Amino acid sequence: MSSTRACLPPRAARARFRAGANGPTAGLAPGHTQANLIAVPAALAYDMLLFCQRNPKPCPVLDVTDAGAWTTPLAPGADLRTDLPGYRVWEHGELVAEPTDVTGYWRDDLVAFLLGCSFTFEAALIAAGVPVRHIEEGRNVPMYVTERPCRPAGRLHGRMVVSMRPVPPDRLDTAIRETALYPSFHGSPVHCGDPATLGIADLDRPDFGDAVTVEPGEIPVFWACGVTPQTVVTASRPPFAITHAPGQMFITDARDEHHRVL
Amino acid sequence: MSSTRACLPPRAARARFRAGANGPTAGLAPGHTQANLIAVPAALAYDMLLFCQRNPKPCPVLDVTDAGAWTTPLAPGADLRTDLPGYRVWEHGELVAEPTDVTGYWRDDLVAFLLGCSFTFEAALIAAGVPVRHIEEGRNVPMYVTERPCRPAGRLHGRMVVSMRPVPPDRLDTAIRETALYPSFHGSPVHCGDPATLGIADLDRPDFGDAVTVEPGEIPVFWACGVTPQTVVTASRPPFAITHAPGQMFITDARDEHHRVL
Structure with a gap:
């Protein structure tokens, strides 16, 4: 279909x-x-x-x-x-x-x-030659609830959810640049590299979506994720x-x- | 001083x-x-x-x-x-x-x-080699109340105010690009060229600020202006x-x- x-x-x-x-x-x-x-x-x-x-x-x-x-x-x-x-x-x-x-x-x-x-910026990444692993592997993007609190507003608070895409080092600059040009679609990454910085213990165990293959040398790149409001609702x-x-x-x-x- | x-x-x-x-x-x-x-x-x-x-x-x-x-x-x-x-x-x-x-x-x-x-993007324009006429002439930027309505919200409505800077044609691309990179500071222009498109009758008679010299061949470029909320208050x-x-x-x-x- x-x-x-x-x-x-x-x-x-x-x-x-x-x-x-x-x-x-x-x-x-x-x-x-x-x-x-x-x-x-x-x-x-x-x-x-x-x-x-x-x-x-x-x-x-x-x-x-x-x-x-x-x-x-x-x-x-x-x-x-x-x-x-x-x-x-x-x-x-x-x-x-x-x-x-x-x-x-x-x-x-x-x-x-x-x-x-993020569907919008994923199309831009692919057009710019940046591989998008979960699409290549036919999976849902892996998403993680971080330890990073959002800035509260009135009665609403919660932790930021991020999505992760592994990026080859020679494509990192392009990946950052292309997504930065879409501030209405999460913009540039919130973090590149060590998942522990965000309080993520294990990339193979996402909180939502599916784990994807991270090839040797690839850098896990984390973008803020639109699932965040659902963690705000539960919190x-x-x-x-x-x-x-x-x-x-x-x-x-x-x-x-x-x-x-x- | x-x-x-x-x-x-x-x-x-x-x-x-x-x-x-x-x-x-x-x-x-x-x-x-x-x-x-x-x-x-x-x-x-x-x-x-x-x-x-x-x-x-x-x-x-x-x-x-x-x-x-x-x-x-x-x-x-x-x-x-x-x-x-x-x-x-x-x-x-x-x-x-x-x-x-x-x-x-x-x-x-x-x-x-x-x-x-706009003070933020003016610094970026100057750094990129785009002349900023009202600064060159030691005046306040010319601002105009347009005929373009803002999208209303609840009890608030009003027309958009724009600021104008004349740009030489060979700098127009740079001016658009530099300001587009600052979406938190009015972003790219809302209009380039004929002031009548925005309902502005006479560039020499701004509603706020001072008129500036537009050299022959220069294009008047209009950016949305932070004075707009004051027209919303009066309207x-x-x-x-x-x-x-x-x-x-x-x-x-x-x-x-x-x-x-x-």
């Missing part, structure tokens, strides 16, 4: 998910921006927006909806309640449901945050939240290249 | 303003980041933060304080109520005072926004706000080069 799916324009991909299809969105609608979703009650929206402002690398904001709205200018005609393949519903920091449609869970006071996703225990299911992103009509600063 | 003042470290410059000195901050503490200030009551802080998120070119957020606080990690030990050379106090969109100290006006519910300022008429006085910025301890994406 993948080649057929990959060729779908964003609107058609969203229509399939609206009709009930689910699964990872990696590689779908190439060139179009995918986004992380976190929706919280309006009473918590200021804390969430401030948290994002204070932690722009893990939480780069692409759009924020008005309370109760399920639409965004990033994808006219889309419905944020139905057009993602999978969702997670949280109450007091506990995962209570994993539906493919959250129409029944949506509330009039929900504010949805759409955050940049801060807001009364209610809806997020995307990991890897099952919102596909927008926006073009990746429009977000490149140069 | 200028050469003596320019050599002051940020802390010493702030101490002079705290002691009562005032005047423009252009050229002071070179290499250190200067910031626009707008403080609003907490009840309006979400709208303000959302406005900034939706209009990142005119309103790039560097820091947001907790309600009532007058401190920022951008300048440990600084007091936002006293350490700017000049302030403007607004009630219902009307300018009611222009003091050099706002300690008596500060409220427990005020949230202060520090926004990036949206919030009950209360405090801003910096034009050109009299907050000098932080942060280094400009740390904000460059590459």
